[in-house]
Amino acid sequence: MTLSIQTTHLQLRYCDTVAVDDVDLDLPGGKIYGLLGRNGAGKTSLLATLAGFRKPTAGTVRIGGEPVFENVRVTTQICLIRDDSGVGDNTDPLSDILAMARMLRPSWDEKYADELMDRFALPRKKTLGSLSRGQRSAFGVLVGLASRAPLTMFDEAHLGMDAPTRQLFLDEVLREYVARPRTFILSTHLIEEQSPIFERVLVLHEGRLLLHEELDELRSRGVSVTGPASIVDDFVFGLTVLGEERLGPTKRAMVYGTLGEDSLRAARAHGLELGPVALQELFIHLTGGLR
């Protein structure tokens, strides 16, 4: 089961600060969405309203066609795991928190939770508060995955995890998605590491939705050009260069925008190698560049 997401003129304010401003979303269910944005862009606030953690100041949120706030039919089908997780009390052993989740979540999969406990090597008898930062994050991710909620969202849920655990997390999201399609949203700053599993990308900037595109479509907005440094410099002259890397005499430049037929012919004639641009470079450029 998957759930679609619709928001209209969604706004969330904290006193004088507008965290989410007039966001219209129409996201079909059954996809993996990447939610990107700089610090303070409104990602956490957006996810909080989608999960019913916060009531919007204005506008509407509909999940699976129904309003979400205080609607138990919908909230039980949503799981939002944040970087602070909040899945249980710090004094509770992990086994007790799993037992609690089983009572509260209609779609909870106990067997899968047990498998994940082993896979993430988490100690059942230890309390949540005694875990390391990375272990707490892994436990939060476990709760999100084992909830089998048709809409599962992770908001920087990987914080503190080491690289192998982060990879395990991504592999598990993908494996779960293939085996039992549901709607996933991953909010992250680890763009290059996590973007390979995204199907669509949402970029928030200063509370507003800057773009919503298929990952491949977004990547086609730029080109990487690799070759001898002097030739690359001549080739990209006058174009919008997002970033450059140099290794000895070889240079790689990331260019924003698509290349015309003439440029493609010129690149081939000079032996330059063209490839996709790094999503992170595009993201930095689209959200205002380095500053």
Next chain:
Amino acid sequence: MTRWPIARYLLSTHFIFLILVLLGFYLAIGVVLAVVALLTDITLSGVDIGGQILNWMAVGYGFSAFGVLTTMLVHGRTRREFLAQHAAFQVILATAAAALVTAMYAAETAAYSALDWGQKTQDDRAYESTSDYPTIFVAYWSMLLIWQFVGAFVGTAVYRWETNGILALLPAAGLLLVSGGVNSFLKLPFVDFEVDGLLPMAGLTVIIAAVTWAMTWATVRDIPLRTQAA
């Protein structure tokens, strides 16, 4: 879907834990009494002295309600469910704890009688003696229920409004003072009324609890789930 999942969760975990804590509390009182008896004559009811601490334990447990609320929201439950089911749990807990306390008075009366100890109660209690079990039960039920409810109100208010939530202490203090006239716990000199009879005591308890619950409802009904400091 499981009916009343929050109440079931609380009954299967918190309830058992709290009853065990209460039993441990009275066991500790028994140990203290045994030690004191070696040094001097016992003239006071230990269970009754313990009653002066129970209200603070009740308000402290009630205060922790905001932690239960936030966890329930993370696991997909609603504020409305919490308001109904947590309150129902508090009623059950207060009833069970009051029954346990009454049983402790009965056990103590039997033990003191066998040992020929004096069993004087605190001044201004609602009950005439330590064997006035119906009044003991209702007075403790009233105190435990109201103090838990007030704790939950203040806890959720502080969670919601942070420093400004401390203002919730003003109505909370007012409710506790009024309840002092009902069940005679926290009986301050300027609370100049008393309730006679079990039914009026129970009825006023329900009214005070309902007022407190209404204030908790106003606090919780659209309470935002904040991001905690990592």
